Amino acid sequence: MSELFVALTPANLLACFVGTVLGTIVGVLPGLGPAGAMALVLPLTIKLGPTAGLIMLAGIYYGAMYGGSTTSILINVPGEAASVVTTIDGYRLARKGRAGAALAVAAIASFVAGTFSVVALQLAAPMVARAALAFGPAEYFAFALLGLVLLANLTGGSRAKSLAMVLVGVMLSTVGMDPLGGTVRFTFDLAGAQAGLSFVAVTTGLFGVAEVLASMAEPVPAGAVPHVKFRELYPSREELRRSVPPMLRGTVLGFLVGLVPGPSATIASFVSYGVEKKVGKHRAELGTGAIEGVAGPEAANNAAAGGGMIPLLSLGLPFTPSTAVLLSGMMLMSVTPGPFLLRDHPSVFWGVIGSFYVGNVMLLLLNLPLVGVFARVATIPPRYLMPGVLVLCAVAAYSDNNNIFDVWVMVVAGIAGWAMRALDFGPAPLVLGLVLGPVLERSLLQALTIARGEISGLWASGPAAVMLAAAVVAFVAPGVAALVRRTATHRT
Amino acid sequence: MRRECWSAAALALLALAYLLAARRYPLDTLATPGPGIVPLVAGVALLGVAISLFVKTGRVGAPAVSFGPPTSRAGLADPATTHETGVAPIRPTDPTPQRVRRSPIVLAVALVLYAALLPRLGFIASSFALVVIASRLMGASGWWRPAALAAGVAAIGYLLFARWLGVPLP
Numbered sequence: 001m002s003e004l005f006v007a008l009t010p011a012n013l014l015a016c017f018v019g020t021v022l023g024t025i026v027g028v029l030p031g032l033g034p035a036g037a038m039a040l041v042l043p044l045t046i047k048l049g050p051t052a053g054l055i056m057l058a059g060i061y062y063g064a065m066y067g068g069s070t071t072s073i074l075i076n077v078p079g080e081a082a083s084v085v086t087t088i089d090g091y092r093l094a095r096k097g098r099a100g101a102a103l104a105v106a107a108i109a110s111f112v113a114g115t116f117s118v119v120a121l122q123l124a125a126p127m128v129a130r131a132a133l134a135f136g137p138a139e140y141f142a143f144a145l146l147g148l149v150l151l152a153n154l155t156g157g158s159r160a161k162s163l164a165m166v167l168v169g170v171m172l173s174t175v176g177m178d179p180l181g182g183t184v185r186f187t188f189d190l191a192g193a194q195a196g197l198s199f200v201a202v203t204t205g206l207f208g209v210a211e212v213l214a215s216m217a218e219p220v221p222a223g224a225v226p227h228v229k230f231r232e233l234y235p236s237r238e239e240l241r242r243s244v245p246p247m248l249r250g251t252v253l254g255f256l257v258g259l260v261p262g263p264s265a266t267i268a269s270f271v272s273y274g275v276e277k278k279v280g281k282h283r284a285e286l287g288t289g290a291i292e293g294v295a296g297p298e299a300a301n302n303a304a305a306g307g308g309m310i311p312l313l314s315l316g317l318p319f320t321p322s323t324a325v326l327l328s329g330m331m332l333m334s335v336t337p338g339p340f341l342l343r344d345h346p347s348v349f350w351g352v353i354g355s356f357y358v359g360n361v362m363l364l365l366l367n368l369p370l371v372g373v374f375a376r377v378a379t380i381p382p383r384y385l386m387p388g389v390l391v392l393c394a395v396a397a398y399s400d401n402n403n404i405f406d407v408w409v410m411v412v413a414g415i416a417g418w419a420m421r422a423l424d425f426g427p428a429p430l431v432l433g434l435v436l437g438p439v440l441e442r443s444l445l446q447a448l449t450i451a452r453g454e455i456s457g458l459w460a461s462g463p464a465a466v467m468l469a470a471a472v473v474a475f476v477a478p479g480v481a482a483l484v485r486r487t488a489t490h491r492t
Numbered sequence: 493m494r495r496e497c498w499s500a501a502a503l504a505l506l507a508l509a510y511l512l513a514a515r516r517y518p519l520d521t522l523a524t525p526g527p528g529i530v531p532l533v534a535g536v537a538l539l540g541v542a543i544s545l546f547v548k549t550g551r552v553g554a555p556a557v558s559f560g561p562p563t564s565r566a567g568l569a570d571p572a573t574t575h576e577t578g579v580a581p582i583r584p585t586d587p588t589p590q591r592v593r594r595s596p597i598v599l600a601v602a603l604v605l606y607a608a609l610l611p612r613l614g615f616i617a618s619s620f621a622l623v624v625i626a627s628r629l630m631g632a633s634g635w636w637r638p639a640a641l642a643a644g645v646a647a648i649g650y651l652l653f654a655r656w657l658g659v660p661l662p
Contacts (some may be wrong), residue, residue: 166539168503171535171538183517209603383630387642391645394606395653398661404611411603453521453522453524479521
């Protein structure tokens with residue numbers, strides 16, 4: 001536990017500062033999201049070493065949640081999907097002249113939720129990791145399968161499309177050497193494909209290049225950014241009083257939603273808003289510029305970001321694109337996340353958790369006085385920003401293996417990702433299928449070998465049986481629900 | 493609707509091609525599973541999903557079943573949301589439709605050329621050209637500003653990655 005103070009060394013403080021500032025900028029900018037930005041700086045973080053490198057990556061991850069709210073409130077442009085719901089009441093508040101109060105409440109809610117989720121993460125992650133030590137291949141297979149099915153259900157849009165993307169991701173993960181026997185598959189004699197498709201190249205393509213291509217067809221927000229003076233950043237006593245209950249509800253809800261696979265930060269913010277509409281004392285005012293509509297969702301999306309770290313740190317299984325990039329960063333730095341992380345790399349584990357505390361304070365101190373500066377970043381024309389992003393994508397992809405093949409993978413992934421967006425296929429399920437594919441394959445084959453070919457070996461243990469049953473229910477339930485709905489409509 | 497059918501057909505084709513290529517990897521037995529098992533399962537599952545997508549989109553007017561929150565992309569606020577609240581969104585600048593349609597395709601071609609020319613021309617020259625083309629396609633006027641931007645990006649990229657981080661850029 002004393003390793004928590006590792007986060008306070010000058011190098012780690014600097015890494016945390018740079019990460020949180022970059023994260024805030026990424027959160028502010030429409031287009032480039034935290035996963036793409038984290039993939040872009042991977043080569044840089046490797047140079048910093050595991051602890052500082054991962055602290056910087058994590059800073060981008062939760063810094064983006066802070067930044068996203070700024071432009072939602074000031075100019076009605078959510079920097080990332082988790083802040084979409086904040087525009088509803090946040091922008092309305094700004095129009096009423098309460099922009100400063102809304103920004104301050106968003107920052108305070110983010111801070112409270114961020115800090116709560118770190119405390120919960122600090123307590124829960126080692127417990128889950130200890131429990132996971134008893135996990136065998138069958139349990140890992142069941143958990144990864146459950147994660148992917150839930151992911152397909154919760155990604156939003158068509159479930160079949162999400163499922164298709166998960167499967168394409170799993171298929172792409174089979175390129176290269178097979179995880180058990182070492183057979184080289186689907187390389188078509190391309191030397192660069194022997195080690196498999198570079199995750200960094202695919203991610204920079206899908207989340208970087210594809211975003212740049214898609215942003216060309218989107219209108220650029222134009223308009224003046226309202227100037228918010230520092231002394232206007234004080235919410236009134238009434239506003240603060242009204243913010244506390246939704247902030248606390250959002251924090252707990254967000255953390256719990258964060259444990260579930262899928263775009264948990266976005267879902268958490270919508271769930272929190274929905275809950276406030278049902279139980280909030282001033283629910284009638286929601287949608288007209290109520291402070292509860294900022295406090296709840298902003299707390300929820302930050303708490304979810306913390307919750308999402310638990311499966312990654314304690315089981316080594318990422319369920320969001322951002323945590324998948326974090327996993328990739330850990331692997332590149334020879335740190336294997338999972339139950340043994342705490343035992344083998346305690347300074348990395350506690351250093352990253354400690355940096356969350358420091359990062360949350362930094363973000364609060366940074367975001368309040370510099371809110372106007374960050375908001376102006378959103379109005380930089382893409383023609384000056386996006387070409388540089390393209391070159392950064394290429395360098396990030398190349399430097400993964402110092403290989404031109406990976407640049408080709410990035411270009412193809414970028415063009416495919418752009419087409420996928422146009423056809424409403426999300427890139428997140430594909431990336432997670434790519435990351436979890438080898439885990440699924442390895443654990444399935446090992447479980448079958450251990451059970452001497454008996455399929456029932458996959459559900460012989462209690463936890464595996466429960467998780468597989470949950471996966472089956474999650475797979476079947478939406479179809480059954482749709483059937484019931486259809487029958488009911490036919491009857492009426 | 494037609495677009496949806498085409499994308500379902502493309503997925504089915506991808507699944508078939510993958511299954512065809514996977515035939516050469518042995519399945520062995522369940523007790524000693526071979527490297528062909530997971531590709532077979534994944535390929536068949538994708539084929540099944542593609543067929544179900546095709547059937548679903550084939551039904552005229554069948555809505556896509558949605559679970560979870562709306563897939564709002566970061567960017568301009570959801571029009572439905574702003575409509576609901578009655579808050580006027582900030583007016584976007586109107587892009588030229590034809591140029592908007594064409595420019596991502598031109599940039600995609602430029603990216604393919606970039607990957608092809610990177611080993612021949614090297615990082616600095618090819619990145620310079622890519623940035624100039626990309627910023628012009630995104631609406632930068634004249635040549636001086638794109639050229640200055642490109643020179644800056646190429647120089648900073650080279651100094652940061654090749655010099656400081658020691659990445660052996662081509």
